[in-house]
Amino acid sequence: MDERRPAPPQSPRPEFSRIVSVAHLGEGDEVHRLAADAAERAALARRFGLLALERFEVEARLSRERGGGVRLAAQIAAELVQECVVSLEPVAGLIAEEFTLFYRPGASDRHEVVEAEAEEVEPLVGDEVDIGEAAAQQLSLAIDPFPRAPGAHLPAPPEDTGAALPHPFAALERLRRRR
DSSP states (O other): OOOOOOOOOOOOOOTTOOEEEOTTOOSSOEEEEEEOOHHHHHHHHHHHTOSEEEEEEEEEEEEEOGGGOEEEEEEEEEEEEEEOTTTOOEEEEEEEEEEEEEEEETOOSSOEEETTTTEEEEEEOTTEEEHHHHHHHHHHHHSOSSOOOTTOOOOOOOOOOSOOOOOTTHHHHHHHHHO
16 A cells, blocks of 8 residues: 655745845844846736836845844835836836844744834744845835826716615516516
8 A cells, every 4th residue: 555645735935035044143233135136026026916126125134132033124125117006007116115024933823023113023944034035025015006107097986966876686676576
């Protein structure tokens, strides 16, 4: 009897993965400057529904925290093109954001909040932090969900004539009465 089990599905590798070992972190900050190449930017643009991601750069500082945790403080800068939600024209945009994440060994999969600063705590798996994926997730949060081209506006709603709209189930009620 063959007892082979299928291999568990592997999650796809992130488009902009930059895994850094934090095992050697000392008391000072470790600075990483990253830039996505053309293929990574194209893959991120597909992932986030952008027409183009023309630039994506990250400056990240890793530091050791008490209790074996790691602090990631980073700045992201991006130039992107989205589709206007009204006219469907291309809309260029710039993003410049800062974020901070804390990684803690043994942290659960659910997000925790640290002190009054309301920073999220992520689980530290092994001795590695994926700076690239953390930055890509922050980029996704900074993207305008409803971009509009200059001068684009929605058409005015139809004027209220005062006539009541028919009940959505009125036709079914008429059929029921016939029977």
